[in-house]
Amino acid sequence: MNPHHHLHESTLISYAAGALPSPLNIVAGVHLEQCPHCRAQLRQAEAIGSVLMEQTQPAPAAAEQRRAQLREAMLAQLAGEGIPSAESMDRQPSRERPEADPDHLPVALHPYFGSSLRNLRWRWIGPGMHCIRAEQMPSLIMLKIAPGKCLPMHSHGRSELTQILRGSYNDALGLFAPGDMADLDEDVEHQPVTAPGVPCICVSALDAPLVFSGWLARKLQRFVKL
Structure with a gap:
């Protein structure tokens, strides 16, 4: 798997700082599992965050020791909030979808959707469109859209992260x-x-509803809740 579209640098910085809303954080984590490029960018963001943390403290007598302490404190804070660091991801075995099981879901989604696409119970929301929401987090959504389907023109109330799975x-x-x-x-x-x-299956997180251009899509929006 060789992704061509990546997380924006501002999103990576927010992820490293633990500042992303939880649904966006989960989808960003799915991409980071599968993208070495973004993990490398995340390491840089974590390093920048460590330097900024150090600059807010009085200059220590042992600069190197203090820098190491600050870095460990930052990584411990990320781990305590359930936010994997780039370093911890790189230490783990590859999490990319095994070729032997194309229905395998990324590890970051297991607490919300289980481990396999085969076990999902999709809900119909429109012709050729199905979805499933995480019970614990309704703004974390998986979508399955039939081949050759044209979605309504729309923009976004705030931020949206969507990771393509299939x-x-x-x-x-x-x-x-x-x-x-x-x-x-x-x-x-x-x-x-x-x-x-094949159908397009993706996982999305929104921190505000979509903004549809057409009147019909706006009418239907309250039923599909996107």
Whole structure:
């Protein structure tokens, strides 16, 4: 898996600082499991955070020792909040979806959706569209969209993170395939069209409802709650 669309650097900094809302944090973690490029960027963000923490403290007598202490304190804080660091991810065996089990879900999703796509109970929300919400976190959503489906034009109330797990879609930003991350904000308006072949399955997190352009989609929004 070689992702071509990645987390924005501001998202990585927020992730490293533990400042992302929980649903966004989970989807960012899914991408980081599968993307060495973003793990490398996360290491840089963690290093910057460690330096900033050090600069807020009086200059120590043993600078190197204090720097190590601050770094360990920051990593311990991230671990205590359930936020894996790039270092801890790199120490673990590869979590990319095993080829022998294409239905395997990323580890970060197991507490919310289980370990396999086969066990999910999808809910119909429209022609060719199904979803499932995490019981513990309703704004964490998995979507399954039929091949060749054109979604309504929409923008975003605030932030959206969407990780592609299977299938693909095209929009004005390009082709999004398995492993790719759509890191979107209120300035992006797009109309995804799923590719032929297999359904597009993705996991999304929103921190505000979508903003649909068409009147019909706006009418239906209160029923599908996206």
